[in-house]
Amino acid sequence: MARGDRKRRFELLALPHLDAAYNLARWLAGNTTDAEDVVQDAYLRAYRYFDAFHGGNFRVWLLTIVRNCFMTWVRENRSSRMVFHADPPVGTTAETEETAWGQRPTDPETMLLDSIDSQTLARLMERLPVEYREVLLLREVEDLPYKDIAAITGVPLGTVMSRLSRARLALRRLWLGSEAPEAAHGA
Amino acid sequence: MAHDRIRRQVPALADGELEPLRRFLVTRHLARCPDCAADLEALQSMQTMIRTRLPLHRAPPGLAARIGAALPLEAPPPAPTRPWIPAERFAGTALAGALAGVALTLLLVGGQHGGDPLTADVISDHIRSMQADHLTDVATSDQHTVKPWLSARLDVSPAVKELAAQGFPLVGGRLDYVDGHPAAAIVYRHDKHVINLFAWSDPGHADAGFSATARQGFNVVTWRRDGIAYFAVSDVESEQLAAFAHLVAGG
Numbered sequence: 001m002a003r004g005d006r007k008r009r010f011e012l013l014a015l016p017h018l019d020a021a022y023n024l025a026r027w028l029a030g031n032t033t034d035a036e037d038v039v040q041d042a043y044l045r046a047y048r049y050f051d052a053f054h055g056g057n058f059r060v061w062l063l064t065i066v067r068n069c070f071m072t073w074v075r076e077n078r079s080s081r082m083v084f085h086a087d088p089p090v091g092t093t094a095e096t097e098e099t100a101w102g103q104r105p106t107d108p109e110t111m112l113l114d115s116i117d118s119q120t121l122a123r124l125m126e127r128l129p130v131e132y133r134e135v136l137l138l139r140e141v142e143d144l145p146y147k148d149i150a151a152i153t154g155v156p157l158g159t160v161m162s163r164l165s166r167a168r169l170a171l172r173r174l175w176l177g178s179e180a181p182e183a184a185h186g187a
Numbered sequence: 188m189a190h191d192r193i194r195r196q197v198p199a200l201a202d203g204e205l206e207p208l209r210r211f212l213v214t215r216h217l218a219r220c221p222d223c224a225a226d227l228e229a230l231q232s233m234q235t236m237i238r239t240r241l242p243l244h245r246a247p248p249g250l251a252a253r254i255g256a257a258l259p260l261e262a263p264p265p266a267p268t269r270p271w272i273p274a275e276r277f278a279g280t281a282l283a284g285a286l287a288g289v290a291l292t293l294l295l296v297g298g299q300h301g302g303d304p305l306t307a308d309v310i311s312d313h314i315r316s317m318q319a320d321h322l323t324d325v326a327t328s329d330q331h332t333v334k335p336w337l338s339a340r341l342d343v344s345p346a347v348k349e350l351a352a353q354g355f356p357l358v359g360g361r362l363d364y365v366d367g368h369p370a371a372a373i374v375y376r377h378d379k380h381v382i383n384l385f386a387w388s389d390p391g392h393a394d395a396g397f398s399a400t401a402r403q404g405f406n407v408v409t410w411r412r413d414g415i416a417y418f419a420v421s422d423v424e425s426e427q428l429a430a431f432a433h434l435v436a437g438g
Binding site: 159 | 403
């Protein structure tokens with residue numbers, strides 16, 4: 001292989017996803033400086049392990065590394081602002097109640113969802129636990145299927161589905177101006 | 188189909204995760220169920236809102252150049268370990284506790300890409316069994332009911348065990364198809380997780396020990412014994428599934 005080929009090949013594949021990588025890191029880390037560090041670290045690692053990529057979806061592979069670099073960064077610079085939320089055990093009461101989306105036949109909340117502005121939405125997202133923010137971003141912004149979200153976040157498919165449900169309910173609850181999501185209490 | 192069951196599938200419909208037949212059934216139910224229709228509407232409203240209004244962050248100018256400058260031209264020396272890098276990341280599995288003393292070596296097969304079609308097939312059967320209202324044809328925790336029920340319908344008499352005491356209660360049995368041929372699906376639970384144990388006649392192959400793989404967020408353990416191929420599929424942890432496989436196959 002000619003000198004620099006590997007690097008060019010990597011850049012061709014990886015740089016088109018820089019905005020996606022940065023957006024995820026920025027939403028997870030919460031500020032630009034840390035997001036840049038996480039992304040830069042992720043790209044260096046991806047380059048180092050480029051040979052381990054055997055085809056498939058490069059964006060998913062890269063976002064997995066971004067996500068893991070973020071988790072490493074959290075461990076090393078554990079910030080008190082960072083709210084994590086452990087998934088409740090499957091099958092608990094909370095699970096069965098919370099995964100039922102929408103509780104009433106005529107849901108006035110539907111109207112509310114339409115009337116929110118970008119700044120308010122961004123503020124609400126920032127208040128969600130990291131896992132909730134992450135799963136919403138991967139699903140709605142990156143438009144990824146459950147199986148890719150499972151691969152990126154390293155949890156089983158069933159957990160992705162229940163986490164997504166809880167994330168949506170938590171966002172709606174925040175929106176309705178009720179208490180902060182239950183997750184925030186346990187932090 | 189039960190309203191509650193359909194209702195739980197509304198998010199999967201909104202997320203485009205239902206296969207065509209299921210999508211058809213759920214959509215048909217929605218047409219005559221205002222509750223479920225309202226669920227879908229609320230969900231889609233939130234999806235649209237996030238997709239159209241959530242501010243996105245673009246990489247700052249100069250970041251691409253900084254990254255490019257930081258990448259060495261030559262391939263860096265391979266690192267001794269590859270923690271959490273997402274290509275083949277399946278770790279060996281050791282059983283502890285209840286299985287202490289029993290060395291169960293799991294041969295690690297398959298990877299994130301490719302892999303054998305049988306594994307893909309049993310995973311899709313497993314997913315379908317949980318989406319459809321059809322987990323079991325015969326629902327009983329009595330092994331003496333499940334086994335003859337399956338034997339009467341298949342050319343195979345797979346092992347059916349009562350493992351409730353070990354944490355894997357028997358739920359029932361079902362006829363399924365794997366790779367185009369009829370197969371027994373013996374259904375167990377572990378906590379609230381479903382374990383589908385597929386078994387079919389496979390006289391062409393010698394007995395084989397356990398091998399484990401993970402795909403699409405599911406764990407699969409397979410083995411062959413007495414001319415029968417067994418595939419256990421579940422989203423329980425790999426250690427739990429390995430323990431389960433050992434209990435089923437064990438004496």
